[in-house]
Amino acid sequence: MTLVNAVPHFVERVRLHQLAAGQRLTELPLQKLLVGSGVQLVVGRVTSLDPERRLVHVVKATEGRSGGELSLEYETLVYALGSTAHLGTTPGVAEHTFTIADAEGAAALHDRAADLDAAGGALGIVGAGLTGIEAAAEFAEAFPRLRIRLLSDGEPGEGLSPSAQRHLCRVFQRLNIDVRTHVRVTELRRDDVRIESGEAIQVDATLWATGFGVPALARESGLAVDDDGRVLVDQTMRSFSHQDVYAVGDAVLAHGPGRLSDQPLRMSCATGIPMGWQAADAIAARLRGGDPRPFRFRYAPQTISLGRQDGLIQFVRADDSPHRAILTGRPAALWKESVVRGAMWSMRYPGFSLTPPRRRAARGVDGGPRQVRTGGATSWATATTAPTGSGRHRGQA
DSSP states (O other), X not given: OEEEESSSBOOOGGGHHHHXXXXXXXXOBHHHHTTTSOOEEEEEEEXXXXXXXXXXXXXXXXXXXXXXXXXXXXXXXXXXXXXXXXXXXXXXXXXXXXOOSSHHHHHHHHHHHXXXXXXXXXXXXXXXXXXXXXXXXXXXXXXXXXXXXXXXXSOTTBTBOHHHHXXXXXXXHHXXXXXXXSOOEEEEOSSEEEETTSOEEEOXXXXXXXXXXXXXXXXHHTXXXXXXXXXXXXXXXXXXXXXXXXXXXXXXXXXXXGGGTTXXXXXXHHHHHHHHHHHHXXXXXXXXXXXXXXXXXXXXXXXXXXXXXXXXXXXXXXXXXXXXEEEEHHHHHHHHHHHHHHHHHHHHSGGGGOOXXXXXXXXXXXXXXXXXXXXXXXXXEOSSXXXXXXXXXXXXX
């Protein structure tokens, strides 16, 4: 089995707002995480796929630089490229905004925010989905002299319960975050944000947090995709167009089982991990000559960090609709931290995360240990190191 990744370490994408605010994150070398797994790591960027010839074309990375080209053959491919920042078509976004969809963008934003904090400058955040909300709270707490201006075309945290939205308002007031709702951004400039009314809102830097897009690789490779470029898969996460390709995470348009069958699973860590489990189980079952188990999934509570001392847990029904019940304050912050750490624990020690049916399947039908061998290689292609972020990725602008 071969894992292809653009960088040699795992990036906790759900913590990138913390990195942007200046917090030091734990280094997670992939080579160390893969010890004892038998997985070969190739550090490089996937430039193209050839599904007809079953080839993955990679430009290897050597100490941060591009190295030689490599073509990997596969019998089964798992496509897990994740998502990228969606810049849209608003004039000036590409030239005048920061994003926190990757570690490099988060680090660049931190350097700029630190300078602005020293000067008492203003940071604009466009988009009041959960990415924008978490970033706004983190920056306001970490940089007390930095003026935060959060701009949204709706209400912050749309999709949350009324009680959750009221808590967000209290947090914004406590942290002196200037919230502008129901404004549509029409242009970004170096030192202001233009909105539909013609007003120019003064900022010294802008974080663009209106949502996420996906890489064009799947569409360019001929895989069946939707209008946004997300891979179309069945309930086993197998591509509708190519039976030897599975896809998981943000780059996929998948539907849940039962009552969730009429709505796409949202981009999130909460969906990406179960999708990965389902694909792995399906591949293993088919290699043994069996049938994959049905996809079992329900949404878990949404966990939202509001700085290091506050948080918001939105309890939800199986279909992700919000309950009235919420948890806030320090207990919610601790809950969110435990969820993030738990995701890392399940990756380091996957056996502990197996439910009893998955444990039995992993051991084989006779109850004894079983190794599955293939005639070639199973390749995992990934260009980003984190499946998703925390909670909803939907932003607002």
